[in-house]
Amino acid sequence: MTNKILDPLNEAQREAVTSPSLATLVLAGAGSGKTRVLTHRMAWLHDEQGLSLHSMLAVTFTNKAAGEMRQRLSTLLAPNEASSASSGLGGLWVGTFHSLSNRLLRMHHQEANLPSSFQILDSDDQLRLVKRMLREANMDETRWPPRMVAGLINGWKEQGLRARHLATSGDHLNDAIMPVYQAYEDICQRGGLVDFTELLLRATELLRDHDTLRQHYQRRFRQVLIDEFQDTNSLQYAWARLLVGEDNGIFAVGDDDQSIYGWRGAKIEHIHDFARDFSNTHLVRLEQNYRSTGHILDAANAIITRNQGRLGKTLWTEGERGQPIRYYLAFNEQDEAYFVTQQIEQAVRDGLPRSECAILYRANAQSRAIEEALIRAGLPYRVYGGLRFFDRAEIRDALAYLRLVANRDDDAAFERVINNPARGLGDKSLQALRDQARTAATSLWQASINLLASGAFPPRASGGLRQFIDLIDSLAVDSATQTLSDRVAICIDRSGLREQHKKDRDQERAQSKLENLDELVNAARGFVFDPDESPGMSELDAFLSQTSLDAGDAQGEAWEDCVQLMTLHAAKGLEFEMVFLVGMEEGLFPHQMSIDEPGRLEEERRLCYVGITRAQKVLTLTSTESRRLHGRQMFPMPSRFLGELPGKLIDEIRPRAQQAFRAQSGLPGKPESTEAGWRIGQAVRHAKFGEGTIIDHEGSGANTRVLVNFGIEGSKWLILSYANLVPV
Ligand SMILES: Nc1ncnc2c1ncn2[C@@H]1O[C@H](COP(=O)(O)OP(=O)(O)OP(=O)(O)O)[C@@H](O)[C@H]1O
Ligand SMILES: [Mg+2]
Numbered sequence: 001m002t003n004k005i006l007d008p009l010n011e012a013q014r015e016a017v018t019s020p021s022l023a024t025l026v027l028a029g030a031g032s033g034k035t036r037v038l039t040h041r042m043a044w045l046h047d048e049q050g051l052s053l054h055s056m057l058a059v060t061f062t063n064k065a066a067g068e069m070r071q072r073l074s075t076l077l078a079p080n081e082a083s084s085a086s087s088g089l090g091g092l093w094v095g096t097f098h099s100l101s102n103r104l105l106r107m108h109h110q111e112a113n114l115p116s117s118f119q120i121l122d123s124d125d126q127l128r129l130v131k132r133m134l135r136e137a138n139m140d141e142t143r144w145p146p147r148m149v150a151g152l153i154n155g156w157k158e159q160g161l162r163a164r165h166l167a168t169s170g171d172h173l174n175d176a177i178m179p180v181y182q183a184y185e186d187i188c189q190r191g192g193l194v195d196f197t198e199l200l201l202r203a204t205e206l207l208r209d210h211d212t213l214r215q216h217y218q219r220r221f222r223q224v225l226i227d228e229f230q231d232t233n234s235l236q237y238a239w240a241r242l243l244v245g246e247d248n249g250i251f252a253v254g255d256d257d258q259s260i261y262g263w264r265g266a267k268i269e270h271i272h273d274f275a276r277d278f279s280n281t282h283l284v285r286l287e288q289n290y291r292s293t294g295h296i297l298d299a300a301n302a303i304i305t306r307n308q309g310r311l312g313k314t315l316w317t318e319g320e321r322g323q324p325i326r327y328y329l330a331f332n333e334q335d336e337a338y339f340v341t342q343q344i345e346q347a348v349r350d351g352l353p354r355s356e357c358a359i360l361y362r363a364n365a366q367s368r369a370i371e372e373a374l375i376r377a378g379l380p381y382r383v384y385g386g387l388r389f390f391d392r393a394e395i396r397d398a399l400a401y402l403r404l405v406a407n408r409d410d411d412a413a414f415e416r417v418i419n420n421p422a423r424g425l426g427d428k429s430l431q432a433l434r435d436q437a438r439t440a441a442t443s444l445w446q447a448s449i450n451l452l453a454s455g456a457f458p459p460r461a462s463g464g465l466r467q468f469i470d471l472i473d474s475l476a477v478d479s480a481t482q483t484l485s486d487r488v489a490i491c492i493d494r495s496g497l498r499e500q501h502k503k504d505r506d507q508e509r510a511q512s513k514l515e516n517l518d519e520l521v522n523a524a525r526g527f528v529f530d531p532d533e534s535p536g537m538s539e540l541d542a543f544l545s546q547t548s549l550d551a552g553d554a555q556g557e558a559w560e561d562c563v564q565l566m567t568l569h570a571a572k573g574l575e576f577e578m579v580f581l582v583g584m585e586e587g588l589f590p591h592q593m594s595i596d597e598p599g600r601l602e603e604e605r606r607l608c609y610v611g612i613t614r615a616q617k618v619l620t621l622t623s624t625e626s627r628r629l630h631g632r633q634m635f636p637m638p639s640r641f642l643g644e645l646p647g648k649l650i651d652e653i654r655p656r657a658q659q660a661f662r663a664q665s666g667l668p669g670k671p672e673s674t675e676a677g678w679r680i681g682q683a684v685r686h687a688k689f690g691e692g693t694i695i696d697h698e699g700s701g702a703n704t705r706v707l708v709n710f711g712i713e714g715s716k717w718l719i720l721s722y723a724n725l726v727p728v
Contacts, residue, residue: 293322
């Protein structure tokens with residue numbers, strides 16, 4: 001008899017899926033089927049062990065991965081179950097630590113001491129509030145950079161420390177920030193505001209401090225399953241331990257070589273803690289890779305073996321060797337983008353879906369040049385992470401109005417839009433509002449009402465303030481015939497945001513902002529409200545909380561046939577047939593900040609390993625000789641990671657594309673060869689630099705120079721009469 005769940009697995013994977021132990025840890029390299037095993041484990045527990053989906057909780061790293069896991073699970077489950085459970089999969093909880101925490105807190109907001117419509121603050125909102133707290137404490141922003149202060153606060157929260165737990169330590173910095181932390185906590189509590197780390201901390205405290213509640217969930221969730229376990233931070237680990245308790249199952253899968261969030265508090269050590277904290281841990285290792293070709297796998301192994309202190313594993317594949325890794329050295333970032341675009345166009349012509357092409361980069365700012373080239377080529381693309389849809393200023397403005405509608409005490413939203421568009425409320429009036437709010441220990445909204453009532457506000461500002469209050473109140477009138485998207489559209493119009501952008505003199509910018517606002521209305525139209533998933537929330541609350549959680553990953557739309565652009569960090573867990581790792585340059589990747597610190601350099605190397613192992617069939621690496629980034633011109637060296645790849649794995653792409661680029665970009669054409677007959681594209685050997693290819697020339701007579709691309713050695717201008725080049 002065929003078994004849908006166990007047949008498509010190898011021996012070791014099957015051992016993991018059917019592990020009889022209460023605690024199982026699967027430790028395995030990229031593409032070895034960890035996520036597959038985790039999903040099959042759930043199906044197996046359900047079909048073979050009779051465990052209800054209601055009794056499982058699975059943690060993924062992104063919301064998108066959660067969606068994919070649901071999808072896969074519904075095709076795996078016995079047909080009758082899948083059809084009856086197709087929507088919502090019968091009470092199964094799958095999500096990120098953040099979204100699951102959000103869900104818990106919504107259901108038990110009273111126990112968690114939160115209002116039912118608490119709002120989630122993203123990092124920008126958090127920064128705004130921190131700035132305000134610093135101002136109120138008369139602390140200078142140049143001495144106390146708000147970003148650093150917010151980082152400290154998040155760090156404390158990650159260790160489970162509230163302001164009241166902190167004692168003066170004699171450390172100047174800590175002691176100065178402690179009161180700011182306290183003030184920040186107070187204002188968040190007053191306004192029902194919860195930042196990202198707070199979601200985790202509150203949920204952890206909720207489980208820790210409420211015995212009945214904890215016992216209830218421990219009885220309910222017989223099995224807790226965690227993907228990407230290597231990147232859990234201490235708070236998330238504590239959260240999971242509370243839920244698992246003494247006699248529930250925990251099943252975690254991870255790869256120490258893919259731990260890339262150390263800078264955000266993730267701890268590889270939890271892999272070691274696991275066996276200590278959960279007795280009789282069954283450890284399973286998987287070594288067969290099913291994702292990538294032999295060449296790609298060899299490259300990944302060659303990179304990661306350079307790291308010290310690994311748990312150690314080597315991946316192998318039965319699959320084909322595939323093409324060598326391709327490397328292209330570009331003139332500059334435009335040439336790089338043009339080259340990548342051209343390669344993708346070719347592949348798409350040959351039948352590859354666009355969504356199987358991914359361009360991965362280290363820094364968000366790199367995407368701009370690539371986006372431009374893709375637009376020029378008419379290739380649809382989607383950017384994940386970075387300037388995410390819900391992060392764009394115009395979208396966040398509109399959402400801030402909606403947040404105030406949902407919760408008047410949301411000070412972060414209030415500050416964002418009170419004078420946006422301008423209503424004659426300058427800094428002075430705002431300061432008066434803040435002072436009033438602080439003295440009366442109320443929200444800015446309540447302070448506004450008080451000030452208007454007392455008549456103490458200057459008349460001009462009063463007018464603007466009154467108008468604002470009336471506007472929000474009127475937007476809050478929820479007529480039964482209005483859909484969510486109507487409400488969003490009305491809010492964008494009446495707030496004056498649409499008008500404000502229309503007036504923008506920069507037409508292109510105005511156009512794109514207006515389009516984005518329309519897209520927000522679309523997003524609201526496509527929003528599916530499931531009261532089971534969003535206990536106690538109105539449709540608007542649920543929409544707002546999804547937009548803030550989604551800001552962490554994609555753009556809230558379905559995975560269409562678009563070229564995929566994302567940072568290396570965002571690519572974790574994903575796979576594509578064709579992958580480009582662009583900007584393989586010292587200072588960019590590895591990042592400048594990590595070059596001098598061995599620990600951080602190793603994290604960059606793991607990031608490189610993550611990038612390489614996203615590729616199934618074709619992997620291309622690129623770097624540039626000159627790059628403009630953050631307003632500066634740089635002449636970077638090729639990344640050391642390129643040098644760590646065995647030469648035999650690499651195929652350097654000859655610079656035909658560069659000539660095409662010149663032709664296309666309208667640069668003046670040059671003769672194909674120098675007076676002495678050296679041709680562009682010709683292969684040559686140099687005594688010191690080895691073999692290379694001529695990619696440009698200039699000058700004449702005794703001054704003739706050629707630009708030779710020596711691959712990993714970089715490109716060099718050489719004077720022909722001295723260089724002693726030999727044709728090969
Ligand atoms: N036994 C198997 N037979 C065929 N294909 C498999 C098998 N196991 C895994 N795969 C396929 O290999 C690919 C990688 O699997 P999966 O994404 O689960 O790996 P992973 O270990 O989670 O990788 P990562 O570390 O990148 O998250 C997927 O396309 C999966 O369907
Ligand atoms: Mg995975």
